[in-house]
Amino acid sequence: MTDQMLNSKYKTENLRFLRTHLGMTQKEFIERFLIREDGTPAMSVATFSNLESKGGIRLAEVLLKASEALQIDSMLFSMDPDTFARKISILLSDSADTETIGRSVARTGKIDQLLYKLTMYFAEKLMDKELKKGDKIESDRELAKKMNVGRSAIREALKVLDVLGMLDIRPGQGTYISSEEANFFIIPLSWSLFLNGSQLKDILEVRNLLEVKAAQLAAEHADDAGRRRLSLLAEKISKAYEEQEEKEFLDYEMEFHRCVAQCSGNQVIYSMLETISNLMRRLSATGMTGVHQQEEIYQENQRIYSLILAGDKEGSAEAMREHMKRSTQRYHYI
Template identity: 65%
Template sequence: MNKKENLRLLRRRLGLTQKDFIGRFLSDEEGVPSMSVATLSNLESRGGPRLNDVILMAADALQIDSMLFSMKPEEFIQRIDILLPGGQDVDDIRSNAVKKGKIDQLLYRLTMYFAERLIDKELKKGDKIESDRVLAKKMNVGRSAIREALKVLDVLGMIDIHPGQGTFISNDEASFFIIPLSWSLFLNGGQVEEILTVRNLLEVKAAELSAGCRDAGGLERLGDISRQMKQSYEKKNQKEFLEYDIQFHGCIAECSGNQVIFSMIQTINSLMRHITDTGMADSLQLKELYQEHQKIYGRIIERDSSGAAEAMKEHLERSAARYNNR
């Protein structure tokens, strides 16, 4: 409901007819449109399976987060007014986005290329990679595009660029497997229910693993957060309590000892904060949340793996029911 309304709001905010919108954002470099005016009109009024594709293309062209389209329309238009002050020149946005889209695609291709070589043991952490000339030939792109993409991978911590020496696989080679998974989640941000299912499965497993945690520092941090949640609950400070709630789940993921689970939960939670409202409605729900978190913490401290997993599963199911009944 929000997406189709927000797509229409964006088009009108840019002062474009449906035909103009297709020409700006839904056509290839030769100007061939990917859909008709009738199709776009139908998507704006009724939605449909191609709605997400249109949103992703427009968001990429405008260099904005596609998750914004899931906001309430009144919030969406306020955010767009901030991101597009004074009405940007859509021709400039479109031409700049072509380059951006190609770099994004190249980043993903390079990431998967290096990841596959790591899996096949052709590379290991600290190894020097091919020159930009060789990579450009393999990826069938220009050397300047390769150099720009490599700079991004360097910032992400996946590679280390040493001027005059070469480019090397980072010592933290796990990044090559975690970041593509994270990208996949963000690219499919419209599939909220599916993402929540994955998140819940990971949360339950994290709680189970945390009960066997041998990291004394991690368990101590979890205990500190649990005590802070109790203080916030006793003060009836709802906002503070919910902030500790997020930290509590993040700490459990960290105590699981599984870096992929930790990274995926952090990624999903970041995504969900863009598109959902987590505020609770009343003090009764706050009490239920407090009791459920205390139960999870108790099972973890008791090193009851199955009990911790069950307590987390029950908490997530009850949280979903609370949210749906609001």
């Protein structure tokens, strides 16, 4: 099954979850989100019902209009249903009917600001050595007083940070700084990836620049262990390509990029690329169109691999630059 088919299935499932989460009938959903300027419904209940069960060319229209009204990112609908349900439950946790949607929309913006304040607060504590990984943080009551917000807002924000891996909420024990406390210094990027779809083009440009720099640094700094990992992945990519195993080929190709970032020796580059890659895995709207593109990717990766092993910094950077340019043309993100 192709990525496109999987994404289409996710979207219909996630649309049904959203409507159910909001406690709306199909007719109520149409009246809330799909009304023309003259006040008439933009589609019939039968058409909407068909989109919910089978998808169709108007599915994107429905998702965009609902996302716009709720001020959520339409890209969320491409995530797997479990992840989508978790994020929607956080973002619209109190939205049980149409009367609460307006309050939820206003709260989303406030939570965005609160997340920034909390992450900066914890980042400063970490830099000042007042906190370290694994440490327990203050209670939600104390944080609410410091941030001058309600406890419910603090709890909601902490749940988001738990989902993003910044904190570790342990029921009955408290909330702790995660073992990956360095992520607090790149959380603004992570948060924008999940919520600000309008910045996707900029994020992809940053991703491409980081990939190029990672390849250049890998050619200069890769140690023996890193070179062995790259060699092993190159062999796996080659085997998957020869046997036309598309899923394995793409999985190994993404792992290859992760390995290049690790070989760069720059933890910030690696962390930022990991954050972006986690999202990109869910946002490919078309994927590869056939064997020809698979062959292109194979040849491009082989060139990058050879230049890194040869220690050719400029060559590695240029090969990765061309690969990322062509990859942007091969894939579409929504």
